Amino acid sequence: MDKSIISGVCFTSLKEISDTRGSVLHMIRNDSPEFSQFGECYFSEVLPGVIKAWKLHSLQTQNLALPIGRIQIVLFDMRKSSSTFKKIEILEMGRPDKYFRLLIPPGICYGFKCIGTEKALIVNCADIPYTPSESSIYPINSNEIPYNWDENI
Amino acid sequence: MDKSIISGVCFTSLKEISDTRGSVLHMIRNDSPEFSQFGECYFSEVLPGVIKAWKLHSLQTQNLALPIGRIQIVLFDMRKSSSTFKKIEILEMGRPDKYFRLLIPPGICYGFKCIGTEKALIVNCADIPYTPSESSIYPINSNEIPYNWDENI
Numbered sequence: 549m550d551k552s553i554i555s556g557v558c559f560t561s562l563k564e565i566s567d568t569r570g571s572v573l574h575m576i577r578n579d580s581p582e583f584s585q586f587g588e589c590y591f592s593e594v595l596p597g598v599i600k601a602w603k604l605h606s607l608q609t610q611n612l613a614l615p616i617g618r619i620q621i622v623l624f625d626m627r628k629s630s631s632t633f634k635k636i637e638i639l640e641m642g643r644p645d646k647y648f649r650l651l652i653p654p655g656i657c658y659g660f661k662c663i664g665t666e667k668a669l670i671v672n673c674a675d676i677p678y679t680p681s682e683s684s685i686y687p688i689n690s691n692e693i694p695y696n697w698d699e700n701i
Numbered sequence: 702m703d704k705s706i707i708s709g710v711c712f713t714s715l716k717e718i719s720d721t722r723g724s725v726l727h728m729i730r731n732d733s734p735e736f737s738q739f740g741e742c743y744f745s746e747v748l749p750g751v752i753k754a755w756k757l758h759s760l761q762t763q764n765l766a767l768p769i770g771r772i773q774i775v776l777f778d779m780r781k782s783s784s785t786f787k788k789i790e791i792l793e794m795g796r797p798d799k800y801f802r803l804l805i806p807p808g809i810c811y812g813f814k815c816i817g818t819e820k821a822l823i824v825n826c827a828d829i830p831y832t833p834s835e836s837s838i839y840p841i842n843s844n845e846i847p848y849n850w851d852e853n854i
Contacts, residue, residue: 569753570746570820577741577830586739588730589826591768593723600722615744615822616769667723669768671824673742677730 554625555632556653558582559639562613564647575613575649576673582651584609587676593669594619594662599697601659602686609675610652617668618642619660624693627655636695642668657686657693707778708785709806711735712792715766717800728766728802729826735804737762740829746822747772747815752850754812755839762828763805770821771795772813777846780808789848795821810839810846 550559560582565572576583587608594600594617604626612621623637640646640663652658662668676682688697703712713735718725729736740761747753747770757779765774776790793799795817805811815821829835841850 568748569751570748570815573744573746575742575744578739579830586731589728589742589824591726591728591824593726593768595721595723598722615746662723669822671742671744677732 552623552637553632554623554635554637554656555630557623557637557656558651559648560651561648564643573615573647575671576611585675587674588678589671589673590678591669591671593667594660595667596662596665599659599661599688601688601697602657602690602693603659604657604684604686605654605682606684607654607676607682608679609654610650611673612641612650612652613671614641614647615643615669615671617662617666618664619668619670620663621650621658621660622695623652624657624695625655626657630655659688659697661697705776705790706785707776707788707790707809708783710776710790710809711804712801713804714801717796726768726800728824729764738828740827741831742824742826743831744822744824746820747813748820749815749818752812752814752841754841754850755810755843755846756812757810757837757839758807758835759837760807760829760835761832762807763803763811764826765794765803765805766824767794767800768796768822768824770815770819771817772821772823773816774803774811774813775848776805777810777848778808779810783808812841812850814850
């Protein structure tokens with residue numbers, strides 16, 4: 549498990565068991581070190597070149613893995629009480645070299661862009677089921693987030 | 702939730718929230734009717750034309766969904782005490798018309814073939830983590846299972 553520059557964010561290498569018929573890919577187990585509880589598993593497909601940003605949860609913790617495609621994911625710490633308040637982290641996710649699980653605690657705003665020519669599939673095993681009241685969306689060009697998708701990709 | 706011809710197997714339609722940027726796809730929540738507990742989430746990729754068969758679990762319950770590609774899945778009831786002992790069920794899974802979650806209890810042997818030109822990705826939210834001692838593999842042409850993959854596809 550590796551620490552991020554943002555407090556509480558962590559990434560854990562995942563195993564890909566290669567097979568000429570198609571790989572088996574680990575995601576998360578109930579005895580994984582940072583697993584707390586299971587709320588919901590769902591998928592978000594991102595077509596090539598598409599940006600999905602920004603999303604913020606006040607209660608839900610995300611556990612993301614990317615079995616298909618490649619994304620750039622950007623995290624922004626919006627927790628006033630955090631030692632890394634307002635820090636930005638930019639990561640790439642995708643097989644085979646960057647196949648890991650990303651834990652994003654509540655209070656971290658995040659967005660992603662599908663890079664490469666194949667559509668991406670993000671799998672999220674969140675700790676609570678989707679609850680509209682704890683989920684917010686910020687516009688892609690929000691003034692509150694010092695990151696410009698157009699300039700940076 | 703729909704019942705299968707095999708006792709204890711069930712399939713539940715899942716929601717695909719279409720979006721021109723890429724769909725959001727439901728899988729399973731902790732308040733889904735047939736959810737019991739979370740053990741492990743993992744992925745099995747199946748390349749076009751490939752058959753992965755047969756798998757049997759003595760304890761683990763599978764909850765499968767197919768966000769990518771299309772498969773034919775064959776189930777065979779090996780539970781001597783079951784009212785549907787030795788029954789076979791053949792299903793197709795895949796978006797957009799057959800996007801559902803398939804619950805396979807222990808004691809049902811299963812195998813799948815990727816049909817179509819796109820690789821398939823099976824997501825499994827099983828009720829216990831992978832445990833080699835409760836998992837068996839039967840050869841693809843096993844005499845114990847009255848199904849011939851070559852003849853039928």
